[in-house]
Amino acid sequence: MMNDAQQLPDDAPARRDRDAYLAGLAEHLRAHGLPADRVEVTVTDLAAHLEESGATDAEAEFGPADEFAELLVPATGERARQAPGERVQTWRWTADTYGDEELLNRFGDEGWEVERVDALGRFVSHRDLAQPQRWEYRRELITRGREHLDERLAPDGWEACGNWVIYAWYKRPRAASLGPAAQVQAPPPVPDRSSFFSRKFFVLLGVLAVAAVVAGVSVAVDDGDAGSGAGFVVGLFAGAGAVAALAWALQAWRGRRP
Structure with missing residues (x-):
């Protein structure tokens, strides 16, 4: 009887x-001047595509690496991915809640359609x-799930395209209201x-x-012990930095929380 290792095909060479x-593709992308962070995102996306599609031959899927790199880095500097029968640009960006909805609609008017919100x-x-095509967006507050909200907005053409904790974002094509004018002539x-x-x-x-520093200094002064007060003030400044860092980290992780 064959064991599992004998029964399963060895896909190590394909990997x-x-x-x-x-x-090699990453090297070509860097040679074309694509920033390192975008090279990493691009290669990660393509690796995920190969995994999901089950394709074992990357060159057969995308073509020669040098030629594919040229498609991924057109003259304008944006990243475009060649999909079957079409050419698609992909862009990842983030904003805080003070401006995300306005920016979504601005970029939507330039033809950008949001697929999802990623882990970052x-x-x-x-x-x-x-x-x-032009797209429009709206943001909704969700506190008890969004199932009923999806149902309420669906008749007007709104489709969910991302969510985080208490917010959900919806999109719809502007073709329904603008007709042929919804196509972006010169993106x-x-x-x-x-x-x-x-x-x-x-x-x-x-x-x-x-606010954190002021509150901490007040406590330290009331304590009356200069030594402990000095130590407390130092700790407060470190704590204040931690507060700011935490707020920044939360904002960077979700990218849009005030």
Whole structure:
């Protein structure tokens, strides 16, 4: 009787070939001037695609690495992925709640459709270069689940496209209201930035830090012990930094929480 190792095919050579292809593609992308973080995102996305599709031959799936790299880094600098029968740009970006809805609609008007919100809190968006269409978005507060909200918004064409804790985002194509005018005739390049944090957000971080320091200094002064007071003040400044860091981390993770 054959054991499991004998029954299962050895896919190690295929995986080695796939990894070698992706490593070579990364080198070509860097040579074309794509930033290191975008190279990593691109290669990770492609590796996930190969895993999900079950494709074992990366070159057969995407073509020669050098030619594929040229498709992924067009002259405008954005990342585009060649899908069967179409050319699609993919862009991940984040913003805080002071401006996310406005930005969603601004970029939606440029043809960006949000697919989902990823684990790092970014809007994963794509744009069909062959026929880019305008999209509109809205954000809703959800506290008791969103099932009924989905049902209520669906008749008006709204489709859920992402959520985080107490917020949900919805999208719908503007073709229903604009008709042929919903097509973007000359889509602008992908924005140079991928993070859009407002001044209000940074002011909020400052207020949190100052409030923590002021409260701590007051406690230290009331204590009456200069030594413990000094130590407490030092600890307070460290604590204030921790508060700001925590707020920043939460904002960066979800990318849009005030």
